[in-house]
Every structure is written in C-alpha cells, then in structure tokens.
Amino acid sequence: MNSEPQADAYRPDPRIEAIADWIGDPVRPADFPRHITRWRNDRWAAPVGLAPLDDAQWTAHFGRFEPLPGNLPQPLALRYHGHQFRHYNPDLGDGRGFLFAQLRDSGGRLLDLGTKGSGRTPWSRDGDGRLTLKGAVREILATEMLETLGVNTSKTFSVIETGEALHRGDEPSPTRSAVMVRLSHGHIRIGTFQRLYALGETDHMAALVAYCLENYPGALPPEDAPGRDEPAVILLHQVVERMADLAASWMVAGFVHGVLNTDNINISGESFDYGPWRWLPRWDAKFTAAYFDHSGLYAFGRQPEAVLWNCSQLAAALRVLTETAPLVAALDRFGPLYQAAMCRRFAWRLGVESQGRKVDTALIQAAESAMVASGRAPEQFFFDHRAGRAAGDDDFGTILKGYRPADDVEDALWREDAPPGVLIDEVERIWAAIDERDDWSELEAKVEAVRRLGEQLGAIS
Template identity: 50%
Template structure:
C-alpha cells in the first residue's frame, strides 16, 4: 500500500560509510504474535495505516521499510562497563532497522531492534530477547514518556515462540522481538571505539555527522568538539534531572548505554523507587552500588569525561574540562524544572525553586513517605490539600519536617489548574510501576497467557500522562 506524506524515510547513517556498522540478516522466528503496537507514534510517523500483515512484515520479519535502509545495520561501539573498558562490544542482539524524519519537529528518528538475532558482536549469545524482557521494556518506556523523561519509545513487540534459556530467570522462557523508536543510537561508546583504534579520520567524520544530524547547537565557530561535549552535557543533565523526579533507577549506566541525544534507552534491570533511598539499586549484580539512585549523576558525569577523552584524538588542544563542568550547573537548573513539573507548579524565583527541590528530597528521604503518592497527593500544591489529607499517606503530612516543606509549597500556584479536575486526580491514588506489580503482570502472562493486566497498565499509564500534560504524538 502507498504510504502517506507523513512517512519520511531518511537513512542518513549511510553517509558515514564503511567502518561504523555491519550489514546483518534478521533472525527467522517460528511464529509471530503481536503483543504491543504503538499506534500513537505509528500515526505520527505515517505508519498508522499499516495493516496487520504489513506490520508483521516490517516489525517481526524485519523486512526493510520503503525507501529506507536496504538491510539492517549492527552498530559498532565500545564502552566502560562497571568502570572496566570493554573493546569487544557492539550491537549483539539488535540492529538499526530504519531512519525517519519526524514530521512534527524535523528530528531524525531511528527504529532499533532488540532480540532480532545474532550479529558479529553477539559474543556467543543467542541474539534473542525474552518475552518478559520485552514486556518490561514496553512498560518502562511508556512510564517514562508519561513522566516527561527523555526516552526511547517502545514501538512494537511480537512474541516469537522460541524457548530461551537464561541463567537469571526460570527457563525455558518465552521469546520476543522488540522495535523501539529513539532520536539516535550513537552512544558515548561509539566515539570510544574509534579513539581506541586511533582512527582520527572516522572519529572526525562521526563528530561531524552527529553535529549535523543530532546536536545542531554545536555547529559553527571554533572548537566544534568542545561545543559538542557541552551540548551533550546539558542534554544529559536534563535526563538525570528527569530520572530524579520520576524516581527512576536505570541500573546499568555504562558508557555504551549513554546516548549523545540525551535520552535513555535499553531498559534491562531498571526500578522505580518505592521511597526515596539514595542507595537503592536496580541491578542485582551492582554489588558496590556504583549505579545506585543517588549515584546516577556522578556516573553520567564520569561518562561525559570519557566522551571528552575520546575526542582528544581529534582536538588535542581543546579545553574540554569546562565543557564537562557545564553538566553540574545545568543539572541544578534542570532538577528544579523537573521537580516543579512533577509537582504541577509554576516556576518562581530560581533560588526558591532550588530550595523547594531540596526540601522535597529531604522530606521524602527522612520521612520514608511513599514516592509516587507524595507527588500525586500534592500535585498543584495547596490547591490539592483536601486530596492529600484524604490520602493513605496523609499521616506523613504533619509535623515539623513536613511543615517546613509545606511553607515552600504554599508559595506556588498550580501550573495547570485544569489538570486537577482530570479523572486521574479524582482516583484513589497514583499510577506507579513498582517491581511487585511488574512481576504480577508478568505472572498473568506467563501462567495464564492473560494480557489483560498488561494492557490495562499501559492504558493507565497513558491516562496519567494525559493528566500530567505529557506530550502525546499526533494521530
């Protein structure tokens, strides 16, 4: 079928030439059952009218989209993994399937896969994704999008009917292939790879490509490498701030999991906080707490230094230190904006905004108040006092510790007063995504093939996003 004008193929990665990716063939699955289709984003990108057969052809059989990449590309990269450099990385169970131009804002978008088969970088793995992993990734991406966190979007999930064996979960387990949508798959580790090989020509070409297509604010003037690092630092600061306000713990902040576009992706061992605990970890194998909730800003700052170090091969005299240091002030500013957004409050004086953010965190950490209920109860500030006092968490909203916070909250007006009458805020409590609920959703699927709780959760998350004013795709 002919695709509408909103479908704008733009396979720009081809301009990089040889040395950045490997042509691969997708896996052939025994069967394919659609479990999730992101119709909102499909409509935005001119793919909403694809029928079931065409959707399966492109997003389960992984055949090329029209006028797009003629074959999938497994991208090459390196990275620091738990502070140890690994030169043997690359897309091992995923690849770049297609690139489009977003008709809404003109930005470049990638379709990337997960669980799509082996590549030259699989390192003995089977190149597959468990169905549980696919379900978890859909839920994480939907939740983060609703909470206004820069994130990849889960676009399609098919169950692929293979029996997979894993050492960290009951096996055999069910399999899936995921297609996700993001504003690029160029990682910090992509730059590290070419620096490791002392390939200044490809490193320069990669830098130019990223400035042109992903980080245009770094173009023009002297020292583009420095401006690029500073721009990525500011984007990364916004990401960390939004994670903090969302109570999100990524789990594995290796430099190969950091994207130069400033959005998070690859949701393996993630968690959302039940209560604010800086030492809370998401990955059971993070034995030292390297990527704990309270360490995420430090981890990202370290990875920014590693990005700058890679670029020293092409800009040896450049002053990268100030560019990396831009992360800290940008983070302070972004944190205030993120917490005000989560609270539904209009900005005030920058110093007061910063004080409010600190007071919220101090209260939540010291009181042990539940994280999501607090933001639900006090969304809109004093205008929501009646809802907060009727909350199951109301016992936390008294005493000197809370009074200090309340005196700051009272200085603010609701940013979106109309949101307070939304059905979401007339409900009994917040939409959360804690680990016990994720496990319950998976149990219904695994034990009874019951997708009702999963579908209901996605719908609930989207209702929350609507109430919070999260940007929804057109269509």
C-alpha cells in the same frame, strides 16, 4: 513528550548509509518459527507514517524485517566499545540487535528503528541474540511510564512473540521469546566514539562528529566558551546539556536505570536500553536496580555522577580533534545545568510555578527530607502534593504554600486515592498474568492509566 503526536506521511531518510562502511556490519535477521504481534505502538507509528500498515505488513517489517521502502536494504549491527562498571571492554557492539531503518517524524526529526532480540551478529560473543518476552513487557512498562514523567526516552514501537523457548540464568526457564523494535533519536553512543579513539581512526571520529551535529542539532555553546566554533567542542557542549537534563529527569521520576555504562549512553541525551531498571519504592539514594551492582556504582543517588563520568569519557575521546581546555570547560557546565533542570522538572511534577533556582533548590531538599521521613513512594508523594493540594497537612505542605499552582488539577484523576505506578511487584503481577494465562488485559490497563496520567501532567515547558 506527553502530547499526542501528529500523524504524518512515511519519510525514509537512511542518513547512516554515508558512514555505514566503518560504523557497522550488515547482518541478517533471525528466522523465527512464529510471529504473534503483542504490542503495536500506533501512537508513535502515526507521526512516522507507519500507522497505515496492516497486520501482515507490520509482521513482515517488524517480525521478518523485510526492508521498508526507500530505507536500509539490509540491517546494520553497530560497532562500539565501552566502559562497563568502569572497566573498558573493546569486545562490544550490537550483539542481539541492529539498526533497521531511519525516517523522519512529523516534526522533521531523524529517528531510528532499532531492534532487540533479532538474532546473532558478529558482536554476539556467547549470546544467542534473543530477547525474552518478559524483557519486552518490562521495556513497554518502562518506556510508557518514563514518557509520561517527561523523560526523553526511546519508545517501544513493536513487540512480536517469536515462538522459541529461551534459557536464562536469572529467571525461570525455559521462557517465551520475542523480538522488539525501538523508536529512538539515533543509536550513536559514547562507546561509538571510544572505539574510534582506541583504534586511532581520527578521520572517522571527525566524520562522526559532523554526522551528529548535522542530524542531531542543538544549541551553540555560550558566547564566552573557549573553542566554541570547533565541531568537537560544540558536540560535547550539546551532549553535556542533554545529559544533565536526562540525569535530572531520572531523579525527578524516581527512576533507577541500573546500567549506566558508556555503551548505554546515547549522545542524543535519550534514555534507552532498559535491563534491570526499577522505580523507587521509597526515596533512597543508595537504592540499586541491578543485583550485580555490588558496589552501588549506579545507585539512584549516584546517577548524576555516573552520567558526568561518562561525559568525561566522551571528552577524552574527542581530545584527538581539539585541545583539552575547551572540553573541560564544557564538562564544567554539567553541575549548573543539572541543578537548573532539577528545579524546572521538580516544579513541573509538583504542578507549581518555579520561584527561581535558590528557592526551588530549598523546596527540593525539603521534599527529599519529607519523602525519607514518611517512607512514601515518590509517585504517591508527588500525587498527594500536586499543585499544593496537601498544603498544611505536613511540614512540606506548609513550605509548598508559598508556591502558586501552575495549572488546574481538578480532574477525576487527582481525586483518586493513588496514582498509577510500575513498582516491581506490579511488574511481576502483570507478567504473571501473561505467562500463566496469556492474559494481556492488566498490561493494557496499566498502559492506559499511565498514558492518562501523562495527559493530565502535560508537557514540560
């Protein structure tokens, strides 16, 4: 969503209380020595009715986690299992975060406020339950850029520096600490269903399916789909549709999530939980984001495959509620749905009108070949060719001549030399300014530029 959200009144709606006894554990937040608000997303506080909070109230709710009025009386650390790099792990769950509140936005959607770095829980294992300030800054950059590029993503809602010195093995230590709040379309993961399947909690599985269908509604399966009236089948169809679109959105954005484990896949089809993410410095299907992804399992070009594999694990869990054949039929829709989403999103990012899947698919293939040959970063490539501006300048520009511009791009932004991006060198430079001089101006300038790009790209039709 790129348009400015509408302001609305605060509307608490803690629906998860109905299933709280078996989906999570009540926990207490950490008691932090300091509370310095570093990021307050008033753009998204407005549609959930929280923009009127003053600084003291913001700190009370999102630093000390005093309950919001009419909401959850105590945070809830959610339980789940998951496949991590295809190895099943039953010892998971919210280890440094919790669900803090649920509320409605101006469009009536049920949203969660969840945390990262809020302290230890029963699922922390050997972790300290904390988050580095650098990790929070990185998540601000990831979510802002993904939102601009039309990806269904969680929003970084709040970041408060907490005054602790943290030690980490993968970055210089000690380093500064923070607690972060995300605004998300729920926190029900594929791993949530896997846990219920592994423990034989069939009644809870059926209740979770009902919860998801009620609170995260979607389209019904096609009329000829087998078992289309069964709740488990309906849910899988909806998840497959959402995940096919999400996978396409990452590819068109040139984004590499890095850790596509089943505990990191939200059934709402929303991208979240940003760790070792990267944007492509050049178009490369083998590019990986995580230094520990030695086999390239979650490389850029393998992301659609990984997402489909994760959907198949949801289907495997749902077999306790229905027959296998209708679930396989739902999974079989992923490929065509993914290709349709690629065509729609690719045309949108290029600023041209779609000419149908066959023609658009050829355009995508030509664009990928042109990016590989030129070595240009995707951001620059799309910028250069926006609405056919470079038509005739190269082979791809000649192909693009057959497309009609979708909108007017004669704005000052498109007359600049380069678009805003968040490649790793820029991320490190922004963090260095904060770490060394407590200078937040580069982050603020980057967010402003990224949001301006989003305004010019507009919403995906």
